[in-house]
Amino acid sequence: MMGTKIGQLLVIICVNISIISAQNNDLTILQALKDAWQNTPPNWGDGSDPCGGSWDGITCTNGRVTKITLASMQLVGDLPGDIGQLSELRILDLSYNKGLTGSLTSQVGNLRKLTHLFLVGCGFTGPIPGTIGNIERLISLSLSSNSFTGPIPASVGNLTNLYWLDLTANKLTGNIPVSNKITPSGLDMLTLARHFHLGDNQLSGDIPPRLFNSNMTLIHLLLENNKLTGAIPSTLGLVTSLEVVRLDRNSLSGVVPSNINNLFNIQQMYLSHNQLTGPAPNLIGMNVLNYIDLSNNSFDPSEVIPPWFSTLQALTTIKMYNANLGGVLPASLFNIPQLQIVDLRSNGINGTLNISSNPSTELQLVDLRDNKITDFIQRSQCCIGLILIDNPICSSDATEEFCSLPQNATALYSTPWNNCLPPSCGAGLVSSPNCRCANPYTGSIFFKAPSFSSLTNSTIYGSFHDSLMTFFHKASLPVDSLSLNNPRRNVDDYLVIDLHIFPDLEPSFNRTGVLALAFAFSNQTFQPSKEFNTYFFIPEPYNFMLAISGTKHKSSNAGTIIGSTVGGCMLVVLFVLAGIYAFRQKQRAAQWSQPFALWDQTSKSGDVPQVKGARSFTFQELQKYTNNFSEMNNIGIGGYGMVYKGRLPNGQMIAIKRAQKGSSQGVLEFKTEIELLSRVHHKNVVGLIGFCFDQGEQMLVYEYIVNGTLKDSLSGRSGIKLDWVWRLKIALGAARGLQYLHDHADPPIIHRDVKTNNILLDQRLVAKVADFGLSKPLSDANSTHVTTQVKGTMGYMDPEYYMTQQLTEKSDTYSFGVVMLELITARNPIEKGKYIVREVKEAMDKNRELYSLHEILDPTIGLRSQLIGLERFVDLALRCVEDKINQRPTMSEVVKELERILELAGFNPGTESSSSTSTSYEGVSKDHNYPSSNDSLFCYSPGSLPPKLHPM
Incomplete structure (x- = not known):
């Protein structure tokens, strides 16, 4: 009996020792991460217990690290192999840290309990390690918007619990992996997956027929903008759960499978910009289809418009430009209730255009340029954006409005002010819709397959605004207001909207607030309505330096006494600071009047520059405007030196060329540019705002040019x-x-x-x-x-x-x-x-x-x-x-x-x-x-x- 109790006691002691050892190991690993990364949250270095709730982005259970969520923290470095030793880790989110570079360590495969891996919008390169197939509990795998190369590992097929696979916007090459006698795993094994997001890569070869089977539950198949060849396999018609199919911008050829209309749940289908042949596909029966793009293919020339043009009553958008269409458009096409865009440029459409006298109230554009239309019988009733350039109806002397391109762009949607007058904000702050000056969390949200085309519909965008605000409030996120701006379509036909999310109470979000916001997007916690569909989010780096913190405490007698004492001391300090400020202002005035007092005329730099109208900046000013010349603000490099992005206190964006120290060529270029550009002012010449010749630095400050070279x-x-x-x-x-x-x-x-x-x-x-x-x-x-x-x-x-x-x-x-x-x-x-x-x-x-x-x-x-x-x-x-x-x-x-x-x-x-x-x-x-x-x-x-x- 005594021996049994001693044995039980020894087991308990061993278990406790094992737990303590594992906890200490987790702390050691976190310290290794801290040493490997720059810009970790400040409270990572305060000596506190990471599992005590004081380290931002770290969540523990029973003393073990189970979550690391550090999205949008401006981390810089690589992901060390030590991460693989966090054996209890369930969620790893390092998204939106462009400074995280290097290859993805193979040790990530040791995270056997991981269920969610989010590395969206980082700077990782090299191949995706095959060991990722060892994480068999993985539900979500998002590695989009990096620079991963090489093939998709076939081992991904081992992740049989996977629901979400997103490898969009990398540089992946090779074939789409499927299982066979040699390789027992492949994407066809992922029967529980609902999302295959593989667009914007360099994948090649055929779309394997084996990729699809009737056991699949896919709703999104996104393979756009790759280098895929061969025919669309008929097995695609087996996956009747599909709602979005994007095969556009590849080199697919052959005939569209006749069973394509078995996909009766399809809402958006893009087959454009391929080399498809044969008859235009028959889409009859796809009654929930709202967005169809079959443009730029080589379908057989047709003398009759496909019958489904006027039968698919859910359509909002039909694009079939340069698709060998012929015949007369049916007037009933324009009666489809939600129809917004009809783009049928560069076809053989002929005869008389008959737009119904009561067309869809949503109709915004009918683009029929470069066709064979001879007449239009609703001229006086048509108020839509109609373009008939390069049709017989538009002869050389035609004066009708539809015989020229519209001259004025329609104003795009932007969130209105909330019955208030926006104030003038300084110090990098901007006005929210509620007219409060604040430092917003900004970025762009990319919708890969929205159901509509309109860029101006205030009802649609207002509804999205309201649903996002409702989500923020239900999730108890510290958000005061939100603005949406500049909806547009990009080259992949994604809908892109700029977001500005404004903090509640304080002028800036703290790190906890940014972490929560970033995780809501990277983890797809926020789910938009069906009109907007699947998305990804790319934020701008957040300037925590603008944060204004201040914690209010209840008053007490002791506080009053201490406050009085401190107040007296503060008066003395203020007098000292005022003296220092006056002295610095005097120095600054002297520098403004003689910014080149230290110019070395005996060197190769020549005479003192003669500058007209350009502002002289101090080094400290430009250091502040660029967040201490942070890596996140580095936007380029040239023979002259590094180029940084910055923001002036008035909100103006600037670009700063910082010369390499000791470069005589840089000194000459510096002198030449400030002398010449300070005298020229023209809308087609880049504008020089100022310069810095201070503390051994030579910097040129330009207007920030958004769209590059x-x-x-x-x-x-x-x-x-x-x-x-x-x-x-x-x-x-x-x-x-x-x-x-x-x-x-x-x-x-x-x-x-x-x-x-x-x-x-x-x-x-x-x-x-x-x-x-x-x-x-x-x-x-x-x-x-x-x-x-x-x-x-x-x-x-x-x-x-x-x-x-x-x-x-x-x-x-x-x-x-x-x-x-x-x-x-x-x-x-x-x-x-x-x-x-x-x-x-x-x-x-x-x-x-x-x-x-x-x-x-x-x-x-x-x-x-x-x-x-x-x-x-x-x-x-x-x-x-x-x-x-x-x-x-x-x-x-x-x-x-x-x-x-x-x-x-x-x-x-x-x-x-x-x-x-x-x-x-x-x-x-x-x-x-x-x-x-x-x-x-x-x-x-x-x-x-x-x-x-x-x-x-």
Whole structure:
């Protein structure tokens, strides 16, 4: 008996020792995480017990760490393998920390009790480790918006409890894994999964027929924007639970399976931008279908409109442009109650257009340009946005409104003020809809398959606003109000809305509040209505430095006594601080009047810069505006040094070029740019706000240019997609900027480094010439050239300047001609040993359509019928790149010819810099001003958000 009790006691002791050992191990692992990361919450370093409830983002049960939720904390570092030792961890959420980089450790596979893994919007790279298939309890796996490469591990098929699989917006390659005799696991094994979100990657090969079976419960199949080939498998028709199918923007071919209409629960279906053939699919019976896009396919030419056009009464949107449609549109199509958008451009639709006398009250746009319509019988009754350009009805002398593009964009939805007058807010704060100055948590929410197209419907967006506020209140989140702004469609046809979430009571959210908000989005705790459907959220880094904390305590006698004592001391302190402030203000005034008192004229930096009108900043000011030059505010790097994003106290966004210390080249560029840019002011030249020459630092402060460089847009890195008219407008804007430098600056300025990397695009895609580090002024107004050392960028450089070292204004003309050729080809000036100028000259044939340049034109520029004036544009570009200077036009002549080309294309060149009247080929806007069509022209893929923006 005694032995039995001793044995039981020993077991209890051993168990307790084991528990204590495990708890201590968890604390050691958390300390390892703290050591591996920068910007961990401040209370992680206060010596308290992480499981005592005092470490932000850490939740424990019985002394063991069970949750780590650190979304939106601006963490920097990698994920150490130590994480795999947290054996009781159930939830790991590190989303929205772009500074978390490196590969995802294979040790994550040791987290056998993990049910939710969220790493959305981080900076992870490399392959997804195969060990992830060991986490068999996993329910949600969200790794979207990173830079993961390599194939999807087949071992994901082992996660048989998985409900949510989201790998969107990475760089994943290879085939979609399915089980077979060699590999026993694959995505086909995930019969409980409801969501396959695999879009915006580089997946290739066929869609395996084995991927689908009748046991699946999928509701969302999202494979958009990959490199998939082959036919759509007929097995897709077996998954009758599907509500959203996105197979668009691939290279799928063959006939759409005849059993596609077995998917009677489908609400949104996108098959556009593929190479599908055969007859247009039969969608009869898909009675809840509201959004259909079959555009840009090669269906068999039809002489009859498909019968389902007027039978699917749930439709809000039908897009079938460039799909070989023919026949007469039935008037009953326009009677569909919720119909908003009909986009049937570039087809063979003919006969008389008959829009019912009582069309849908929701109807906003009917785009039928480039068809064969001969008449329209409801002209006086139609009030919708109707476009019939390039139809026989629109002859050269036609004056009807529908024979030109709408000139004014409809105002998009924005949350109204709540019966109050917004105050003027400073110190980085903005006014909430309730007219309180606060520091909001901001970001963009991306809806992958909404059921509607409208960007202006206040009822829809107001309902979403109310449902989100209701969620915040029910979840007891400290939210006072919310504003929605700038709804738009991006290149993936996602609906994007900007959110500003304002804190309750205090001017700023504390870390606990931000953690709760971020987790609500990353974990999909907030579930929008069916109209909006599935989403992901990408926030902006939150500036905790703006937080104003203050805890109120009940008064007491002791508090009164202590307060009196402290108050007396504070008076003394205030006098001291006032003296210090006055002294610093005096120093600052001296610095303003003589900002270059310490300029070293004996070095290679030359004489003291002569600056007009630019503001002088102190180092401390710019340090504050950039959150101490944090990694999260780093938006680029160049030969000059790092570039940081910041915000002035008045709310203006700025970009700061910080020179590398000890760089003589940087000092020269610094002097050149502040001297030149402080004297020039033009809407097509990037604006210099100020500079810093303080504490050994040389920094240039510019206006913040939202949409990066023209090079980024042409290469696809920014996600902006430019159609032909927008390229013309950008060319004209940049030309006007150069013309101003040559003809109106005092003294005239030769840029010397004109290239697509030095042309920036602002929020309205207005072109701005930037980077004046190599520029040269013509000190004598009568001078024709400057003799100087050859500098510039190969491929853009004037050959005569290269040979003679004589720099002229027409050296910029030559470089601009190369930019023009780059605009139409999207090719680098020198690529694989081939020079763009020579390639265009050798390929062109002036006796053929578009000079026979089809093979080298950028395929995203638009349809052939839209490239009005391209031949004149090419002629002008080749005049600019003539070898002899006297054969090149001046930039003033270039501007005039570009204006004529724009007029030829049907646009007023006098307004192109400030507004848009063009719709892109299929584009969508990022976040600012929009053309008249509901399809706007900025095209951002979610993987690029938030993008690396280029201020200069």
